[in-house]
Amino acid sequence: MTRTAKPSFALLAGAAILIAAFLTGIAYLVIESLHTGSGWGLDNFAYFFSRSDYVAVLNRTILVSVLATLFAALIGYPIAYAIADYKGNRNFLMMLVIMPWLVSVVVRTYGWVVILGPRGTLNSMLLSWGVIDTPLRLIFNMTGVVIGLVHVFCPFFIISVLSVLLHQDKSLREASQTLSAGPIRTFFNITLPLSLSGVITGAILVYLLSTGAIVTPLLLGGVRDGMLATQIYQDVLQVFDYPKAASMAIVLLLTAFVLVIPLQWLERRVAARVSGRGE
Amino acid sequence: MRKIRVVRWGVAIAALSAAFTVTHAQEVTMATWGGGVGAAWREAFAEPFSKETNINVKIVEVPTPEAQIRAQKDAPKFNAAISSLFEAAQMYNDGLLEDFDINDFPALKNVPEKYLLKAPNGRLIGVSTYFAYYGIAVNTDLAPAGEFGSWKSLGDPKWKDKLSITRPIYSSAYDLTIMSVAEGGNERDIDKGLELLKKVAGNALAMYSSMAQMNQLLQRGEVAAAPYYSTRVWQMKRDGLTNVEMVVPKEGALMLPYLVVVPKNASDRESYMKWLNYVAQPEGQERIADIAGYLPLNNEAKLSEEAQKIIGKPLTELRDSLYQPDWNYIAEHRKARIELVERAMADAGRK
Numbered sequence: 001m002t003r004t005a006k007p008s009f010a011l012l013a014g015a016a017i018l019i020a021a022f023l024t025g026i027a028y029l030v031i032e033s034l035h036t037g038s039g040w041g042l043d044n045f046a047y048f049f050s051r052s053d054y055v056a057v058l059n060r061t062i063l064v065s066v067l068a069t070l071f072a073a074l075i076g077y078p079i080a081y082a083i084a085d086y087k088g089n090r091n092f093l094m095m096l097v098i099m100p101w102l103v104s105v106v107v108r109t110y111g112w113v114v115i116l117g118p119r120g121t122l123n124s125m126l127l128s129w130g131v132i133d134t135p136l137r138l139i140f141n142m143t144g145v146v147i148g149l150v151h152v153f154c155p156f157f158i159i160s161v162l163s164v165l166l167h168q169d170k171s172l173r174e175a176s177q178t179l180s181a182g183p184i185r186t187f188f189n190i191t192l193p194l195s196l197s198g199v200i201t202g203a204i205l206v207y208l209l210s211t212g213a214i215v216t217p218l219l220l221g222g223v224r225d226g227m228l229a230t231q232i233y234q235d236v237l238q239v240f241d242y243p244k245a246a247s248m249a250i251v252l253l254l255t256a257f258v259l260v261i262p263l264q265w266l267e268r269r270v271a272a273r274v275s276g277r278g279e
Numbered sequence: 280m281r282k283i284r285v286v287r288w289g290v291a292i293a294a295l296s297a298a299f300t301v302t303h304a305q306e307v308t309m310a311t312w313g314g315g316v317g318a319a320w321r322e323a324f325a326e327p328f329s330k331e332t333n334i335n336v337k338i339v340e341v342p343t344p345e346a347q348i349r350a351q352k353d354a355p356k357f358n359a360a361i362s363s364l365f366e367a368a369q370m371y372n373d374g375l376l377e378d379f380d381i382n383d384f385p386a387l388k389n390v391p392e393k394y395l396l397k398a399p400n401g402r403l404i405g406v407s408t409y410f411a412y413y414g415i416a417v418n419t420d421l422a423p424a425g426e427f428g429s430w431k432s433l434g435d436p437k438w439k440d441k442l443s444i445t446r447p448i449y450s451s452a453y454d455l456t457i458m459s460v461a462e463g464g465n466e467r468d469i470d471k472g473l474e475l476l477k478k479v480a481g482n483a484l485a486m487y488s489s490m491a492q493m494n495q496l497l498q499r500g501e502v503a504a505a506p507y508y509s510t511r512v513w514q515m516k517r518d519g520l521t522n523v524e525m526v527v528p529k530e531g532a533l534m535l536p537y538l539v540v541v542p543k544n545a546s547d548r549e550s551y552m553k554w555l556n557y558v559a560q561p562e563g564q565e566r567i568a569d570i571a572g573y574l575p576l577n578n579e580a581k582l583s584e585e586a587q588k589i590i591g592k593p594l595t596e597l598r599d600s601l602y603q604p605d606w607n608y609i610a611e612h613r614k615a616r617i618e619l620v621e622r623a624m625a626d627a628g629r630k
Contacts, residue, residue: 053625110495118440118484119500137440140485218488223444223480223624237346238448239617 032246044247061228062255064142065210068149072206075150076157084165097155109148109219112139144220149210157202164198194274200267204260211256228252306547307336307554309359310344314490315514315571323567328557334550348375348542358545359554364396365452367540368610371404377541378402386559389578393603394536405540406555409564409573412601413453414532416507417524418500424524427504430461434478443496443505444483447624451616453533454506456604461530466604473623480627497523513572513589527600534601536576
């Protein structure tokens with residue numbers, strides 16, 4: 001009895017510390033965001049929404065994060081599927097996926113300037129082949145930010161999906177094909193629905209990480225491609241306007257919840273359906 | 280026997296405490312920016328000062344010295360920091376810096392009055408040491424330097440997507456001021472300057488957020504020109520780059536004096552006062568000019584031939600051609616100016 005009680009208490013204590021730290025942080029942010037020059041109030045939030053350029057930054061943050069999530073899914077799922085299906089040394093492939101994490105995000109992001117910049121490798125090649133007359137603008141705009149975010153965060157999506165695919169019962173796919181379903185039908189009727197929980201988890205991770213990205217938008221964005229996290233960074237570390245920064249952080253958090261809560265609900269429904277509890 | 284042992288331990292502890300107190304009392308810990316600034320300070324000032332006085336100087340490179348001073352408001356770990364004038368004025372207004380009697384620093388009599396930052400009570404906010412200037416850096420592979428003889432040329436549509444610009448926090452202090460001067464205004468009269476800045480932002484391919492990023496953009500030829508710091512171009516030229524030039528437009532460049540400030544209630548006054556006196560002397564200022572291109576504010580300082588060759592004209596002539604705004608005014612209106620520039624940049628390039 002004692003043996004089983006101790007680990008569960010330890011787990012509970014760990015979770016409690018995490019939740020307490022999270023709630024303390026949120027409480028601090030809320031209190032700070034309500035500070036005004038003369039007392040307390042919602043002035044910082046009113047100011048944020050009165051600034052059309054800030055609202056544009058918020059909208060851009062959501063759009064860029066959604067696009068990054070979408071492209072991470074489109075690129076990451078086939079990679080995860082290929083690794084799960086690989087008969088050889090799967091660990092080696094997984095290592096290749098996570099290897100970019102060994103390099104600083106700043107260095108990785110600078111790499112894109114060298115490849116995609118107006119004087120980068122790709123533009124130089126296309127110009128020398130006569131394919132284009134003037135360099136394509138592939139970075140220092142929203143496209144560049146999305147490319148950079150997908151590159152940095154795609155491994156999170158791959159790992160989320162891979163962990164689900166690796167636990168799928170392969171006999172279900174074999175049964176489907178025995179019942180004369182082709183590989184495409186089997187994929188859409190069996191593999192994809194059963195891996196949806198991984199897809200949703202991966203999407204939540206990539207979306208949340210994208211909304212909080214600072215380095216990539218700074219290095220690959222243009223003059224009008226700032227995101228909310230970069231604005232918060234500037235207000236904390238350069239303007240030192242902590243109440244304003246806190247109010248923007250709260251706005252970012254609430255925006256994230258608007259997308260993440262329905263996704264988590266969907267994830268629970270999918271999980272219940274897959275396990276048969278939702279039938 | 281036991282008594283003797285206790286006494287020995289007591290003596291040892293007292294000696295250790297005394298040693299610690301002495302070490303602690305004889306130290307200057309100074310915050311500087313990174314990107315080579317810290318290394319230059321060590322070589323030009325810290326090492327010679329330590330040899331001369333036996334006071335250890337620890338130079339700590341941080342992303343923003345101002346952020347450190349603000350974060351350590353109640354318990355400062357630094358007893359010196361490098362700062363620009365507008366940042367120092369803002370910090371002083373927020374009660375974060377010590378002020379001084381100018382008579383405590385005899386070497387400052389050789390620094391022109393307009394480069395000293397004074398509080399409303401007439402006391403000195405830090406010790407002005409050297410200056411850089413803010414002009415136009417040009418990649419001469421992409422455009423002749425003569426194309427940027429005026430700040431207004433940056434607003435020409437032919438430079439669309441060929442320029443870079445700094446972030447609103449700095450452009451609101453630097454670019455907005457000098458572009459207003461170019462348009463016949465000054466740091467107070469900024470309407471026309473803001474319009475010019477909006478045009479420049481509309482032409483900008485990228486907004487640089489660090490010196491390393493801007494150096495890369497310029498060296499790789501991703502951009503043809505940008506409002507930039509003279510010291511960075513100096514360092515690129517010193518490193519052998521021949522295709523980067525610094526232009527002082529006909530309306531003048533912006534004078535950027537730097538000073539060493541002391542956080543409020545910083546420890547070890549005796550050491551930091553010696554240090555402040557040392558950095559006001561011409562010798563260290565001459566050394567840092569050779570190392571990093573920061574130019575002396577002390578009139579007694581003489582530039583080496585090599586340094587003189589890089590700036591291309593007598594130091595006093597260069598200094599007199601630079602525009603020195605009222606940094607206290609800029610600091611007082613910092614937030615409003617940042618908001619103006621943020622809005623202008625958001626609108627930039629829109630038809």
